[in-house]
Amino acid sequence: MAHRFTYNPETCKYEPIIVTPKAFARKSFRFLTVTFILGVVGLIYYNTQYPLLDEVRLAKENQNLKYDWQLINSKLKATSEELAKLEDKDDHNYRVILGMEPLSASEREAGVGGQEKASADIENPIIRAGIDYAEKIKNRLTVEIHSMNALKKQLINNQKQWAARPAIQPISNKELIQLYLVYGMRYLPQDGYSRPHNGLDFVANLNSPIYSTGDGVVTYAKGGTTYGNAVFVNHSYGFETRYAHMNRIIVAEGQQVKRGQVLGYVGSTGHSFGPHLHYEVLYQGNFVNPIGFFQRDLTNIEYEKLISNAHGGAEALD
Ligand SMILES: [Zn+2]
The missing domain is CATH 1.20.5 (Single alpha-helices involved in coiled-coils or other helix-helix interfaces)
Structure with a gap:
């Protein structure tokens, strides 16, 4: 010791x-x-x-993660809302204008259900719900992109169709002297019987320009029948126009023509009683009244002129 x-x-x-x-x-x-x-x-x-130091650090980290998660969620929500606006415009605006059916709910939901979810392995229910939400937005976006591509295709097609469709007068109002609106069966006193007049007659001075009323291809450009010198234009989409009694043809068979392009000049060749253009419109091979294919493009003044120039009687110049 x-x-x-x-x-x-x-x-x-x-x-x-x-x-x-x-x-x-x-x-x-x-x-x-x-x-x-x-x-x-x-x-x-x-x-x-004093809580443990680790606990303090974890609590702070947890709080920060919660803020981040709220931020991500609010951004997802904003994205979803923007997308919903676009989907609505697509269905109720663009598709209506282009004459297309709106997408059905099942088409919009395509690819959302069914397959194994990417979030299946995630335990945290909040994170899992968030990932499912993002996945759903992604699928909606994919559907919308496909829809936009279809709209674009339809738009291009419609533009071609609009350009092709007969839609203007074949003779300018400047040149037009008189328009004979006789269409359909009419009686010919000089012949003593009725026969159809399948077009409209535009009276104009000799050699006034004759315009193609839509884009298309010239399928016929010659003389020799009751039509005289005539041009036929195939516009596709079921439409054809015919221009008869020309003095001179300046296009050839097989030639592509644009709306407003000069095809030839007014004359009185074939079965005709004076310089005029006999104009016909055919839809799917049947004659239709050409009046429905240009009046909408005229201004009121132009339309008034058309009406006052029109003769509703039994006359036609063939
Ligand atoms: Zn005629």
């Missing part, structure tokens, strides 16, 4: 302090008790006042 010493002035010596085992045990016990109590109190205080 190690001894502690004390100085004895009487003996002038350092003498060991004798500590009895009992006293030592008492002292040790007191020391341990105080230490233990202080330790317990300190631990309780620390645990109640």
Whole structure:
């Protein structure tokens, strides 16, 4: 046992302090008790006042993740709303203009259900719902892109169709002297019988220009029949126009022509009673009244002129 010493002035010596085992045990016990109590109190205080450092860091990280997630979700929602506007415009605007049916709900939802979801392995329900939402937007977007491509195709087709369709007068109002609106069966007193007049007669001076009323291909350009010198134009989409009694033809069979292009000049060749253009429109091989194929393009003044020039009687110039 190690001894502690004390100085004895009487003996002038350092003498060991004798500590009895009992006293030592008492002292040790007191020391341990105080230490233990202080330790317990300190631990309780620390645990109640200070969360673990890791916990603090994780809580902060968690909060930040929540903010980020809210941001992502709000952006997804905004994207979905923009897409919904586009889908609505597509269905109720573009498709109506282009004469197409709107997409059905099942077409819009195409590819959304059925297949295994990309989020199947994700445990967190909030994250899983978010990923499903994003996936749904992606599928809607794919459907919309296909729809836009179909619209574009239809638009190009419609533009071609509009360009091809007979839609203007074959004789300009500047040149037009008189328009005979006789169409259909009419009685010919000089012949003593009725026969159809399948077109309209535009009276104009000799050699006034005759315009193609739509884009197309010249399928006939010659003389020799009751039509005299005549040009036929095939416009596709079921339409054909015929221009008869020309003085001179300036296009050839097989030639592509544009709307407004000069095909030839007014004459009185074939079965005709004076310079005029006999104009016919055929749809799917049947004669139709050409009046429905240009009046919409005229201004009111032009239309008034057409009406006042028109003769509703039994006359026609053939
Ligand atoms: Zn005629």
